[in-house]
Amino acid sequence: MSEQVRKIIHVDMDAFYASVEQRDNPELRGRPVAVGHGARRGVVAAASYEARQFGVRSALPSVTAMRQCPELVFVPPRFDVYRSVSRQIHAIFAEFTTLIEPLALDEAYLDVTANRAEMPTAWLTAKVIRARILEETGLTASAGVSYNKFLAKLASGQRKPNGQFAIRPEEGAAFVEALPVAKFHGVGPATAARMHAAGIQTGADLKTWARADLQHRFGKSGDWFYGIARGRDLRAVNPNRERKSSGSETTFEEDLIDPVQIEARVLAMADDVWAWCEKTGARGRTVTVKIKWADFQQSTRSQSLARPVDSQAILHQASLGLIRSVLPPTKGVRLVGVTLSNFRAGAEPRPEALALSS
Numbered sequence: 140m141s142e143q144v145r146k147i148i149h150v151d152m153d154a155f156y157a158s159v160e161q162r163d164n165p166e167l168r169g170r171p172v173a174v175g176h177g178a179r180r181g182v183v184a185a186a187s188y189e190a191r192q193f194g195v196r197s198a199l200p201s202v203t204a205m206r207q208c209p210e211l212v213f214v215p216p217r218f219d220v221y222r223s224v225s226r227q228i229h230a231i232f233a234e235f236t237t238l239i240e241p242l243a244l245d246e247a248y249l250d251v252t253a254n255r256a257e258m259p260t261a262w263l264t265a266k267v268i269r270a271r272i273l274e275e276t277g278l279t280a281s282a283g284v285s286y287n288k289f290l291a292k293l294a295s296g297q298r299k300p301n302g303q304f305a306i307r308p309e310e311g312a313a314f315v316e317a318l319p320v321a322k323f324h325g326v327g328p329a330t331a332a333r334m335h336a337a338g339i340q341t342g343a344d345l346k347t348w349a350r351a352d353l354q355h356r357f358g359k360s361g362d363w364f365y366g367i368a369r370g371r372d373l374r375a376v377n378p379n380r381e382r383k384s385s386g387s388e389t390t391f392e393e394d395l396i397d398p399v400q401i402e403a404r405v406l407a408m409a410d411d412v413w414a415w416c417e418k419t420g421a422r423g424r425t426v427t428v429k430i431k432w433a434d435f436q437q438s439t440r441s442q443s444l445a446r447p448v449d450s451q452a453i454l455h456q457a458s459l460g461l462i463r464s465v466l467p468p469t470k471g472v473r474l475v476g477v478t479l480s481n482f483r484a485g486a487e488p489r490p491e492a493l494a495l496s497s
């Protein structure tokens with residue numbers, strides 16, 4: 140296999156939800172803003188940079204946030220707006236590459252190796268994309284440029300907000316060595332604690348471990364850790380796959396506890412399912428939301444409607460109602476899924492569509 144060096148950009152909007160709220164409401168500009176519910180059991184979904192100076196960040200309980208920053212203004216989330224901004228930035232990405240992999244509403248990996256836009260460098264591509272985003276949405280983004288996804292994601296965090304950073308192929312290994320493992324994307328607090336217990340604090344510590352020892356200690360993830368300790372990550376940028384079934388689920392890279400983030404993911408999956416419904420003409424009556432918890436226990440919540448789901452809004456409403464019955468979560472959520480079933484006679488998927496889903 141040829142070893143073509145990839146060019147990957149990780150684009151990440153700055154304090155996304157909070158920035159959108161400050162953009163749309165001038166009274167919020169320059170003030171510490173938390174998107175989320177300020178109620179007793181609420182958590183902060185996103186914090187403006189002003190709020191971050193007080194230590195307010197996402198997933199912090201709202202009561203703690205208010206204690207740390209009495210001036211804090213809580214704003215309820217407006218997902219419709221965030222989703223429409225997300226569509227705008229995706230349209231910009233599409234001018235530069237077809238290989239776009241969304242990680243969240245406000246972040247995506249882009250593979251620009253093919254250089255459709257004929258830019259001299261990936262660095263310049265990232266600059267142009269950020270300028271276009273600012274021009275069209277009035278919002279700033281940061282970017283990381285590197286030869287793989289792992290490093291591009293690390294790089295985008297280096298010059299936030301409104302900056303960009305590159306890690307070149309000859310710099311990758313040294314960059315990872317200097318980094319605390321807790322900062323690795325995909326290494327959550329639990330894995331970081333296990334690494335610390337094994338005496339692994341930094342990428343350099345991780346690199347001293349033999350592949351077999353890592354496999355023994357960390358199972359399937361051992362191989363992955365062996366590679367990233369050397370700045371290696373061969374995962375391809377996986378563009379939006381076409382939805383081929385009535386169910387959609389995602390395992391998160393890190394467990395989620397923030398209700399706003401969990402709801403956003405559930406809505407994204409409902410959209411996948413709805414896209415499939417539109418393509419196939421299928422109209423189901425039962426909506427099921429599945430949750431897999433951090434301890435691998437599983438819960439499902441179902442609702443059968445009086446009539447088949449015939450609009451995206453109804454699917455959103457039903458999915459949100461179901462997920463909200465387990466929010467706020469009492470433990471981390473590793474996976475959520477949305478499925479539609481109970482197809483009305485005459486409204487089941489067309490046979491040709493079913494053939495596609497094998």
Ligand SMILES: [Mg+2]
Nearest residue numbers: 151152154245
């Ligand atoms: Mg962001």
